[in-house]
Amino acid sequence: MNIHTSETLFKEAEEHIVGGVNSPSRAYKGVGGGTPVYMKKGEGSRFIDVDDNEYIDFLGAYGPIITGHAHPHITSAIKTAAENGVLYGTPTSLENEFAKKIKSAIPSLDKVRFVNSGTEAVMTTIRVARAYTGRNKIIKFSGCYHGHSDLVLVAAGSGPATLGTPDSAGIPASIAEDVITVPFNEIAPLKEALKRFGDEIAAVLVEPIVGNFGIVTPKEGFLEQVNDLTHETGGLVIYDEVITAFRFNYGSAQNLVGVEPDMTAMGKIIGGGLPIGAYGGRVDIMEQVAPLGPAYQAGTMAGNPASMAAGIACLEVLEKPGVYDHLDNLGAQLEKGIAERASSHGIPVQINRLGGALTVYFTDHPVENYEDAENTDGEKFASFFHSMLEKGINLAPSKFEAWFLTTAHTEEDIRITLEAVDSTFAEMTGEK
Numbered sequence: 001m002n003i004h005t006s007e008t009l010f011k012e013a014e015e016h017i018v019g020g021v022n023s024p025s026r027a028y029k030g031v032g033g034g035t036p037v038y039m040k041k042g043e044g045s046r047f048i049d050v051d052d053n054e055y056i057d058f059l060g061a062y063g064p065i066i067t068g069h070a071h072p073h074i075t076s077a078i079k080t081a082a083e084n085g086v087l088y089g090t091p092t093s094l095e096n097e098f099a100k101k102i103k104s105a106i107p108s109l110d111k112v113r114f115v116n117s118g119t120e121a122v123m124t125t126i127r128v129a130r131a132y133t134g135r136n137k138i139i140k141f142s143g144c145y146h147g148h149s150d151l152v153l154v155a156a157g158s159g160p161a162t163l164g165t166p167d168s169a170g171i172p173a174s175i176a177e178d179v180i181t182v183p184f185n186e187i188a189p190l191k192e193a194l195k196r197f198g199d200e201i202a203a204v205l206v207e208p209i210v211g212n213f214g215i216v217t218p219k220e221g222f223l224e225q226v227n228d229l230t231h232e233t234g235g236l237v238i239y240d241e242v243i244t245a246f247r248f249n250y251g252s253a254q255n256l257v258g259v260e261p262d263m264t265a266m267g268k269i270i271g272g273g274l275p276i277g278a279y280g281g282r283v284d285i286m287e288q289v290a291p292l293g294p295a296y297q298a299g300t301m302a303g304n305p306a307s308m309a310a311g312i313a314c315l316e317v318l319e320k321p322g323v324y325d326h327l328d329n330l331g332a333q334l335e336k337g338i339a340e341r342a343s344s345h346g347i348p349v350q351i352n353r354l355g356g357a358l359t360v361y362f363t364d365h366p367v368e369n370y371e372d373a374e375n376t377d378g379e380k381f382a383s384f385f386h387s388m389l390e391k392g393i394n395l396a397p398s399k400f401e402a403w404f405l406t407t408a409h410t411e412e413d414i415r416i417t418l419e420a421v422d423s424t425f426a427e428m429t430g431e432k
């Protein structure tokens with residue numbers, strides 16, 4: 001495949017943009033390097049790159065693109081918003097409309113606030129939880145990514161009640177001290193951490209269905225226990241649903257698992273592809289937020305008409321009957337097809353799937369937490385990734401990410417993808 005123009009653009013980018021990219025994972029560091037492909041057009045399930053190669057896209061822009069690229073209903077909403085002026089700095093009726101729409105899908109949200117990214121949404125839920133409880137520490141689960149604000153960049157490896165060390169330079173140890181990291185899907189270490197630090201814990205922050213070391217679902221009863229144990233010590237439970245809100249159902253993971261948190265952070269899908277974040281929760285907690293309460297949070301771009309219009313339009317597409325069945329049906333075909341081909345080529349894989357999102361891990365062990373995901377074969381994934389890309393299948397360049405299906409994907413896309421999987425597996429085993 002000729003990617004000369006991408007190569008030229010990446011060289012130029014490296015001169016002007018740090019690392020050549022505006023978000024680190026785009027640089028293919030997780031798959032042993034290479035030139036990131038520069039896309040010039042997205043339409044439905046397909047991308048065209050700057051050298052006119054065509055791809056079926058399963059990256060979905062790391063999650064937000066669930067209706068396919070350039071969905072006409074969303075595009076038209078953005079056009080109308082742009083024609084009316086993209087930013088006012090005054091309230092607009094779109095904000096009310098969108099807040100009502102989200103609230104009606106996620107009952108635990110008494111009040112919401114729109115921000116510009118998932119990072120901002122999570123960061124603010126923590127501030128509000130601290131304001132509400134008068135406590136400083138949080139507990140998070142190892143390997144869960146919650147954006148790049150200081151506090152949550154502490155992942156600190158696994159092990160019960162490990163006190164945090166930052167995963168990024170530039171984060172003071174004094175901040176990291178306020179984060180305790182425990183393994184996902186295990187209750188004993190959480191119990192121990194709450195026993196030791198309970199009266200200092202403002203919140204336990206969790207992705208109810210993990211999307212950041214692949215798709216990992218909670219074990220039976222895990223989230224119920226997270227709620228009970230946290231509430232016993234007077235802390236709040238925050239769900240980071242930046243990936244999961246409107247991903248698996250018209251609503252959120254909390255509706256699927258039947259457990260409600262005190263606060264929820266959202267992003268990605270709810271912006272229909274434009275920048276957005278949102279957080280919300282119980283009214284007595286949300287009333288901590290300025291201008292009603294002492295916890296400050298603001299934003300020049302927050303609730304801008306373009307993001308609101310795109311978000312409303314996206315949910316209008318998603319609320320149509322059959323949307324999530326379509327995603328689940330294609331997801332099941334993909335899962336079955338990959339598993340069959342892996343088995344016929346003798347390549348051990350573990351596929352974690354929920355609806356239209358799945359992760360293919362190169363391992364023969366089940367993946368239930370970060371340690372399991374870390375112990376999968378990154379080199380195999382890297383060769384799989386590059387070979388699939390060469391065959392016109394665009395995946396996330398990381399063994400920890402999911403494949404995201406969209407409403408625009410078709411059975412024909414799955415058929416073509418499985419052909420690519422088959423010949424990629426043949427190359428990986430030296431049959432070709």
Ligand code: PMP
Pocket residue numbers: 062116117118119120122145146147148207211212240241242243267268
């Ligand atoms: N939380 C989760 C669960 C995420 O997956 C992400 C982004 N991958 C974020 C927060 C941060 O969102 P953003 O990139 O919009 O700041």
